[in-house]
Amino acid sequence: MRLFGIALLASAASLAAAAPSRDAGVARVQTAMEQLPLRFEANLGQWNPAVRYAAHAQQYSLLFTAAGPSLEFGGRRRVDIALDNANRAPEIEALGPVSGRTNYFVGSRERWRTGVPIYSRVRYRAVYPGIDVVYYGSGGHLEYDFLVEPGADPGLIRLRFQGADRAAVTPQGDLLVECAAGRLVQKRPFVYQQDPRAGRRRIQGRYVPLPDGAVGLRLDGYDRSQPLVIDPLLIYSSYFGGAAADQINAAKVTSQGLLYVVGRTLTSDLASSDTAYEAANTASGTSDLFIMVLDTTAAGNFSVQYLSYLGGTGDDTPASMVMDSTGNLYIAGTTNSIDFPMAGASVQTTGSSTTNNVFVAEFNPALTGADALIYSTYLGGSNQNYANGIAIDQVGLIYVIGTTTSTDLPVTDSAYSGVLSGAQDAFLCEIDPSSPSLVYSSYLGGSGTDSGEAIAVSPSGLTYFAITTDSTDFPLSIAPYRTALQGVEDAVIGIVDTTQSGSNSLVYDTYFGGSDLDEVRKLAFDANGRLLLTGFTLSPDFPVTQDAVQKTLAGNGDVFVSVVDPLRPEAFLVYSTYLGGSQGDVGYDVAGDAAGSIYVVGYTLSPDFPVTFDAPQPLWGQGIDIFVAKLKPGVSGTGGLQFSTYLGGLGLRVATCLTLGADGTLYVGGYSNLGLPSGGATPAIAANTNIYAGGYSDGFILALSDVAGQPLGSNRRVVRRMPRR
Numbered sequence: 001m002r003l004f005g006i007a008l009l010a011s012a013a014s015l016a017a018a019a020p021s022r023d024a025g026v027a028r029v030q031t032a033m034e035q036l037p038l039r040f041e042a043n044l045g046q047w048n049p050a051v052r053y054a055a056h057a058q059q060y061s062l063l064f065t066a067a068g069p070s071l072e073f074g075g076r077r078r079v080d081i082a083l084d085n086a087n088r089a090p091e092i093e094a095l096g097p098v099s100g101r102t103n104y105f106v107g108s109r110e111r112w113r114t115g116v117p118i119y120s121r122v123r124y125r126a127v128y129p130g131i132d133v134v135y136y137g138s139g140g141h142l143e144y145d146f147l148v149e150p151g152a153d154p155g156l157i158r159l160r161f162q163g164a165d166r167a168a169v170t171p172q173g174d175l176l177v178e179c180a181a182g183r184l185v186q187k188r189p190f191v192y193q194q195d196p197r198a199g200r201r202r203i204q205g206r207y208v209p210l211p212d213g214a215v216g217l218r219l220d221g222y223d224r225s226q227p228l229v230i231d232p233l234l235i236y237s238s239y240f241g242g243a244a245a246d247q248i249n250a251a252k253v254t255s256q257g258l259l260y261v262v263g264r265t266l267t268s269d270l271a272s273s274d275t276a277y278e279a280a281n282t283a284s285g286t287s288d289l290f291i292m293v294l295d296t297t298a299a300g301n302f303s304v305q306y307l308s309y310l311g312g313t314g315d316d317t318p319a320s321m322v323m324d325s326t327g328n329l330y331i332a333g334t335t336n337s338i339d340f341p342m343a344g345a346s347v348q349t350t351g352s353s354t355t356n357n358v359f360v361a362e363f364n365p366a367l368t369g370a371d372a373l374i375y376s377t378y379l380g381g382s383n384q385n386y387a388n389g390i391a392i393d394q395v396g397l398i399y400v401i402g403t404t405t406s407t408d409l410p411v412t413d414s415a416y417s418g419v420l421s422g423a424q425d426a427f428l429c430e431i432d433p434s435s436p437s438l439v440y441s442s443y444l445g446g447s448g449t450d451s452g453e454a455i456a457v458s459p460s461g462l463t464y465f466a467i468t469t470d471s472t473d474f475p476l477s478i479a480p481y482r483t484a485l486q487g488v489e490d491a492v493i494g495i496v497d498t499t500q501s502g503s504n505s506l507v508y509d510t511y512f513g514g515s516d517l518d519e520v521r522k523l524a525f526d527a528n529g530r531l532l533l534t535g536f537t538l539s540p541d542f543p544v545t546q547d548a549v550q551k552t553l554a555g556n557g558d559v560f561v562s563v564v565d566p567l568r569p570e571a572f573l574v575y576s577t578y579l580g581g582s583q584g585d586v587g588y589d590v591a592g593d594a595a596g597s598i599y600v601v602g603y604t605l606s607p608d609f610p611v612t613f614d615a616p617q618p619l620w621g622q623g624i625d626i627f628v629a630k631l632k633p634g635v636s637g638t639g640g641l642q643f644s645t646y647l648g649g650l651g652l653r654v655a656t657c658l659t660l661g662a663d664g665t666l667y668v669g670g671y672s673n674l675g676l677p678s679g680g681a682t683p684a685i686a687a688n689t690n691i692y693a694g695g696y697s698d699g700f701i702l703a704l705s706d707v708a709g710q711p712l713g714s715n716r717r718v719v720r721r722m723p724r725r
Helices: 012-018 024-034
Strands: 002-009 040-042 053-057 060-065 068-073 077-083 091-104 113-128 131-138 141-148 158-162 166-169 175-179 182-186 191-195 199-203 205-209 215-219 234-240 246-253 258-265 288-295 303-310 316-323 329-335 357-363 373-379 385-392 398-404 425-431 438-444 450-457 463-469 490-496 506-512 518-525 531-537 558-564 573-579 585-592 598-604 610-612 625-631 641-647 653-660 666-672 698-704 718-720
Touching (some): 166 205, 246 316, 246 329, 258 316, 258 329, 288 329, 329 398, 357 398, 398 463, 450 518, 463 518, 463 531, 490 518, 531 598, 573 625, 598 666
Parallel strands (some): 246 653, 246 698, 316 385, 357 385, 385 450, 425 450, 518 585, 558 585, 585 653, 625 653
Antiparallel strands (some): 002 141, 040 113, 060 068, 068 077, 091 113, 113 131, 158 215, 166 175, 175 182, 191 199, 205 215, 246 258, 246 666, 329 357, 329 385, 357 373, 385 398, 398 450, 425 438, 450 463, 490 506, 518 531, 531 558, 531 585, 558 573, 585 598, 598 653, 610 641, 610 718, 653 666
8 A cells, every 4th residue: 555655855946945045056956956857767878787767957867776766966966865774675667658768879889878768657666574665756856655565564664865964854844854965855744545435534644853863754543454645736737728829717627526627729739629619710810719628537637528619710818717517617708709609599699800899608518519509699889898707696697797898888777877987887797598688787887997807696696796996986885894995996896686776786885905006806705605805906005904914015016815795894804914025916816615715826026925835836936926825814924824835937927717626626727938847647638738839828727736635735834035136
């Protein structure tokens, strides 16, 4: 049975997190380790005969001998990962042959080696009685799992880092190894058992420093008849796109592990499925939607189960997507195609090539060809119209929020407001896909500029909305939290009851913000039916609560994360915090779990964005980086930041969406114009899906797993990085 995996975090991020020095030697090690390959080559004479397999990158090599692996830096500094009192001659076996070969043409002809086989793993059998160890690479990490047979004693395992100055266990339970090349952080072992009835159960495991300098491993009680497993943190990362601009805009995951993704592409480079609604982009040089389904289960290994294009001959861009319990996708976006495909009882059947219209579509990837498009309609007036959010209720009615400059937007007699109040208003519509008539449609705004950003529908049927406004006269209900615009722009948070008419349909709304510029990006419900909000703020007095992770503005625009309860105006503000560093930070999506934690993603330019000790990338990549964070309301200060990490490097990377799986896996989508950390899975579709395709941007999906079946963020410590000089 598998006991546990231990990841030697040999990435640039890990070294940088542990090393206070920024000297050239450490920088060289960081660069080398950041490029650690995921492949192991057989020794056909290109190395010392004692070496059986090796992996190498730039000035760094990983050599496998009978004694175990060795890390070599520039051929001069070496750290051996040894197992005390272990089998001196274990059987060493390469696993997972990889297509392709390596050739060496170095020195004289007799030293040349061609056709060197490559493997994904190396296994040492019976290093201790009944215990094997498997080494493998994942992104910039060397990882290894101990496989313990029933009855074997994991207490025999003794790690020794020969060539290191010292090995110590940190207060957080990680193993810190100091050597001449820098500091290596080996994360605390995370262990769980899969109970056939109760699901995953965490097993406590820890490093134990021994008097002779070795390090042991101790586990609390576990069922020896059941296996013990560890998952790596970053389990999947892949690009999807072609030679032009592509991005992923929305993602949802089912309880069965199917991940539904909606994005935008300017090419036909993605390989469509045989059952696709549309096999290629409708017109070269214009953008279409792509709809993709990935199987994230162990058996599926993130293979692409379905991929189809959807659009007309103009530009079509999805903004938001939701999914019902039967697997139907509801997508809202913006189009200037005059031939966007229509289906069902459309509210409007014609579009314009000179202005932008909203499109709303219901799509089922389980159906074949044209049957997949169940419903589609245009929505808008004769000027500019944009969709930003979509929601569905329990009976399949569709709700859309967006922005319009049209004076002739179709509105219903029950509208709160039937006329455009300023140069640009938000709008909110309710659609019954079985009827060509709108159920409810209204402008929402004041005399300034208003943008409808996000929408959600509660089980009771109330419609919650978030708008960004600079209107000083936005119409307000009774007892708002803020009665006036506080700064340059504020959010407006409110509730509409679409079963009511006129002023009665606006149940509640309020300004929400500080004395400068505040923009809301997304809202969602928490486990208690309250609203989660995120966006960004430049206000030094944005409303925060006593349990905030960060009570003051840190830089040139911070993320805000807030929980509000519009149904209780007297206790509207439940939780609110800044989150950011000394430069610009923007939150794009937010979600909550059943335990009350909040997940937020977006991008950061800050070299000192707050990260936790176990971040897979704790150091800023010197570009526009993704951030992924998990917060716990009720815990003030850095203790409330359960998990936070950068993901990125030089260039542009933006996380636009997230979705939380039933097993706690967090899926993040967005776009990038350069690389991302690699995960342990590779999609089974086209060979180029896990590499950057060379356009202005590619869409990406990455998955951050639960650590040993526990939510991200157990026993975390926040590290505030100082800016680089």
